[in-house]
Amino acid sequence: MSMNSVVTDPPEIDSWKPSTTDADQPKFPLRLAIGLGVGAFCWIVAYLGSVSILLPARIAEIDSVHKAAIVALNSTVAMVVATVANILIGASSDLTRSKWGRRTPWIWVGSIGSLVSLVVLGQVRSAGALVAVWAVYQIFLNSIIAPLLGTLSDRIAPRFRGSIASSYALGIGIGTGLGQLIGAQFLENIGAGFAVMAVVTALAGPAASICFRELSSLPMPKKAFSSRMVMDNFVFAHRDARDYYLALVGKFLVMLAKFSVQGYILYILTDYMLLGKADTAAYIAMTATIIMVTGIVMAFVAGPIADRIGRLKAPVIIAAVLIGVGVFMPFLSAQPKMILLYALIAGTGLGVFNSVDQALNISVLPNPETAAKDLGILNLANTGGQIAGPIVSAAVITAFGYHAIFAVAAASALLACGAFLAIRRVR
Template identity: 50%
Template structure:
């Protein structure tokens, strides 16, 4: 009998000690990696490429402001969705487990929403649709991340987080590459990416074989239980909130640039349509390959040296260095240099940060809800970056984005350094 079979044959208590899992649960790592790849890839292909292009078609004069409004409204909905859906996932009791039903439902809802985007021709309609998308998107993402807390022992979390980060990096950057191929055929791109995201929940659920949660203690939904399940963590949560703030700022630094990559190339570097598509693909490829390379080794090294904070701080520094380079030169090579340097930092960050997040959780029984709140730093950073980038553009032009991204990364390292409970 395999180690994974041994750990899933016993009643599921919400976490696994080191003694019960001597070997790495690689199948679970593969499940969460493929799941997050199939969720984030299509989403980023739309969010970073096809959505800005659609906004530019509808409102060419006010495209930057319109994109920022969509991002702001999305952040509010994502905040609510992460907390509520994470808590409902923790409370779910079914023969298919706590997480699988939400993964499947979320991927179906997100696919249907993406497929509807080409039929919307107003900014108001896009805002409404993007709110619906954030609900379903976070219904898929929050449970996938919680699986690492549920079913991976602490001694393996760096490695499994590293595997997870490979899927995440492939999705974030590979999605932009795929999206760029449909820059001149937007409707087809939305349909293709919707089809891919439809696979996310079922593929992840089948691979991870989540055990039934029917034997887990059921909670009566009285006032106290509701507060415990849905409220923000209060006790022993200092490091938890430091990790949240640091993550939000570092992710915001990443997406301040990627959220406006299309406009940076067309309006700041003055490239034409064919060159723009080529450089979006090239920048995304560089980000993906460097993130892949570092992501594959950073997690296991973190497990070996038993340190989480140091790799995350180094990662923030690399992102800051890469982000400032295009400030000095409005040439595509500066973006390539950014992609190579910041990509290494992003790979390190993606692989180790998730392990750090799990180790600062105040209560493993509410892991999905608490990780959902931490995941707000991902979804929130994806919308915070474009919002503050829009303000930077208004004040200092497109050059302001790069100064802003550098500053966010540096500021994000400070809360991570202040964490006490994790080395």
Template identity: 45%
Template structure:
């Protein structure tokens, strides 16, 4: 039972089975979400309303942000309080997966923008039922000396999901609905494998705290006590995600409207960019987590990775040519790989209270979710005001501020 979820002090060796389960589990939700958010959803919006597509992408992102803000916090808190023979986390992950797959099929059918928007909104509820509980497994089960390495596995899963999905999605730009069905199938298969690998003990016998009075408020409130470093890490993550997703959320339109590429060339470029991002992120993610454990440093790798992403985003500003997006992909892949490998270990290190791990990590993940959503909103506003070129320096400045926030953390080296 070394791979089973337990108190971190009981972990005697590196839980390889659990680490692989988290990697696959992360791909199971991150891949379909990224494939839809970055490529297939903008493509479908462009098909239904090509004139207003830029504003609509920003509108979808803004509404999704509002829903995710509450869903991540509430579902994470409820996961902490779940008592079942299947554990605290698995019921939420499985339920969220079922809901997400159902919403994907409705998305493929949606014939109008309003129906598409309602479905995308409901999908945010199902998605966040997966995210916060899955990350909390690291806090539940992993001894601090292995958290960098296990976080690296999770980060590699995020890289594969975020960037590998672009390779897949790019093949379905002219067959969007089929692409959505493919992602639904991928999510089901990978979730089944992940749930088989992740062994979670029953939580049925754990004490229940009544949801009333101050306990009710504490269960759903943002942490306050000893939370200064927590919020610095949260802001750093949020700003890094906003910057990154300013480009990711509008990548399709950057290639077609800013760089004036044809649909066939755009399809090839999306696949190449995604492949570069994925390979570089996996390589540097695999190295960064174990290295962080070895040198005993978490803050510096995350800060440097954020700075690398800022530098990467400047290249398309200087030249509206495809080669600049390839350079961006290389540098951003390196930065994202290193960032995602160490980020979750840093998040856990700044938790104010281990007893509310999923709720507080839900708040932390909320910053990532909001950043992913706020990125396209910010980019859409910049494009509307000043065109595509200005989004790149704005993105760089946002990431640099995020880097400064990370470096201000005090209790983590």
């Protein structure tokens, strides 16, 4: 995707290295770009199709009276499990010494585990079982995400990070739209919908093996178990981490704004805009398509432009403003057309954000040697926002009604701008 580079694979590095320099990678790594894009697509299409459409629909079937409370409980449990899983799996990935490399084995474990979890989820018939299986799914989901992000840090030279982040964002953008679009087609057969999502997720493992061709990490120095090793690899970053935590807060606030609306899209259409099942499915499909198209367009534009101008903060801040404006649209009216305006404006902002955000994250890492763990924790802002969004929405709906969630979401996006502006290390 870099305008200044020939789109081909670089010569293979013939020995394991913890990171990649510009000298190591003179040409754009197309194969890695494809692998990261496909891997991102595989996890996001299943996750969003499930969390936004199939999961709320199954909860409504199990207990329509208490559905908002069950969503909030499920989200809380999932957030706790995802937090622990991100740290432990990311750190374990950083330390893994195997002939298949550091990242690929974990992606395979996550792919197979996610497949089984989603198939089982399609068969549950009680709220307790649903919460438990969704929590297990969070463990395997993060076994895909943390190593994928670690690969972005390990294998991509600084000169290509904006463009490669756009490749990852392209997978996210397509998967976000298709996940909801596919999920909406299975509102009458939720079990089959979960099975389809399971199969898509399982493709992440083969994609990683084929595209990454990761070298053996057995030459990596083995770290002796000690209190210092645990502090460096299994806890939150604690040295030279100011900008890192500002990026974490900004990302969380952006995701909170997004998922306060997107995580409740089914109920917003049925309970706030008062649409029937057929119209709801149609508007979900239109909304998902708009978000997907804007995400794809921005993935081709935002990352390469960021690489060319050498700036990452400005695109991220502009993206947060667009998201804030977009999520505020349904506040102005309960007419269904406002959800389409939300999709267009916020979708454009999300496309820009997803295209540049990962490059910003890598630039503020406290220690590249713990990249998967630290990027996994940063991804907690993503996962946490996805989970916290419905919790916040449930609380706001209970206290003030559906109307208020759009103002809360907009305020969250604007607060994110302040966090990104305060970052010093990145222009």
